[in-house]
Amino acid sequence: MTRSPATPLPPPKARRRLRETAALTQTQLATRVGVTPGIVRAWESGRTTPRGRKREAYARLLKTLAEEEAARQAKQKQQEQQEQQEQQEHQKPDEKQESAPAPVPKLEPESKPEPQSDAKPAPEPAPEPAPEPAPVALTPAQAFDALYAFSAPALVRQTFLLTGRREQARESVERAFQAAWERWPEVARDRDPVGWVRATAYEYALSPWQRFRPRHRHPEPPPADPGDRTLLNTLLRLPPRHRRTLVLYDGVGLDLPETAAETEASTPATANRLLHAREAVAGRLPALADPQVLHRRLTELASNERLRAAEPPAVRRGGERRARLRTRAAIAFTVALIGTTALTVRTAPTHYEPPVSPGQAVRGVPHRVAPGALSDEELELRQKLRDQMQDGPERLLPRLE
Structure with a gap:
């Protein structure tokens, strides 16, 4: 059986723009689709994608909003054209009146004001207020560094509650920020960039592939306080999904719909x-x-653990270095694939060679008998043949007579 293609959806930015243009909140749109506001927030940020009936309902609603927006724009354009025509019609009689010669007024001599001894000096104009300085636009690197400095320490502490490993928590947060730097235009326009990085860090930290790393085989020293050690062991005994839900709700402080969406x-x-x-x-x-x-x-x-985070420039450079290595590896793999394909085409057979049929036993043929010892006459004849010259003028040649 073949699966029907999924209903197409506009990009996450277009989804948010259509909702805001229609003056709908995330709660109102979630009510019309039949989901929670947190799930709508995840759809608009691109972290998740709707599926099944929810996808079809969401696509129909977005299509309706797009049609309403197109109708509003067409109506507004039509009104603007009507206003321009009315302005042009009003301007035509005014131009005719301006074209008639206006009477020249008579000029009278100006009367000089008499000097007044008791006149008060005119008050000086008040100084104009200084203009407010325009907001300084941050470069992408500066904005990334500000986000990292603001949220990285807290994210490392939260990830430590999930894994119980300090280095793994630090590495997970760094990998998440490196992924955010690779997709910085998308993350910078997200309404909750910290949530985007947090979800990526949690996914990397709780990945089942972490257990196969050599670092995972060597346990780290537990917390010094017995109460902290008992609490951490209790958290690590929970299933990963329950542990993540508990940390997000009771540790980070998210509400239930936001926790469900993340x-x-x-x-x-x-x-x-x-x-x-x-x-x-x-x-x-x-x-x-x-x-x-x-x-x-x-x-x-x-907070009791000494958890450190790398500097923002180091994280950015690490992400760029990793991206360059992946690009070079992809290029090398492509070149190797092209070379292997060319070698295969060069050495591949150009015609069909039928396989050799298997042998069959033939009945009725006598067995081959090995020759026995030579007689004296046979030995004498062999010696005579060896002694005679095989070539030369003495050799007899057949001639026609």
Whole structure:
């Protein structure tokens, strides 16, 4: 069976523009589609893509908004044309009146004002206020450095709660920011660039391929405080999805729809994961049954560790170096593929060679008998043949008579 092609959708920027042009909020659009506002935010940022019936409903709604916008623009254009025509019609009689010669007024001699001894001096004009300085436009590198300096330390602490490894948390955040630098125009226009980087860092940190790295085989020293060590071990025993939901909701402070959108799950599923995670933590640490106390302890656990983050220029240079290496590897692979293809074409056979048929046994043929010992006459004849010259004038040549 063949699957039907998915309904096409405009780019994420066009989706947001259509919604804003129609004066709709994310909540209103989510109500019309039948999803949560967090999922709509993820669709407009490009982090997730709708599927199935939701995709079809979202595509129909966007198409309707686009048609309404085109109708409004056509109506506005028509009104502007009508206004221009009316202005031109009003200007025609005015031009006729201006073309008639106007009467020249008589000039009277100006009367000089008499000097007044008690006249007060005119007040000086008030100084004009100085213009406000225009906002300085940041370069892409400066904007990236500002975002990194603002959010990187907190993201490293949050990722440490997911992995329990300091170097892995730092590397995950750096990889996420390097990916953001590669797609900086898209990330810079996102309404929540920190959320974009956080989702990428969490995905890299919780990747199942991390367990195959040599660094993962050597455990890092646990926290010094026994309470922090117990809490961290409890978090690491949770399933990755429950752990991520707990950190986002009780650690970062996101609401339930935003947590569901970032974890790409429905709101009921996210609520169930949160409840199971809280029950698991409270079962081992009853003092953390209160969500406020749990939030405070998670913050303290992340703050007590000495977690460092690299400098923004180093992260940018690392991302650019990684991009250059990937480009060179792609070029080398392409060249090797082209060379292999050319060699195959050069050495491949140009005609069909039928396979050799297998041998068949032939019956009725007598077995081959090995020759026995030579007799005296045969030995004498062989010696005579060896002694005679094989070429030369003495050799007899056949002639026709």
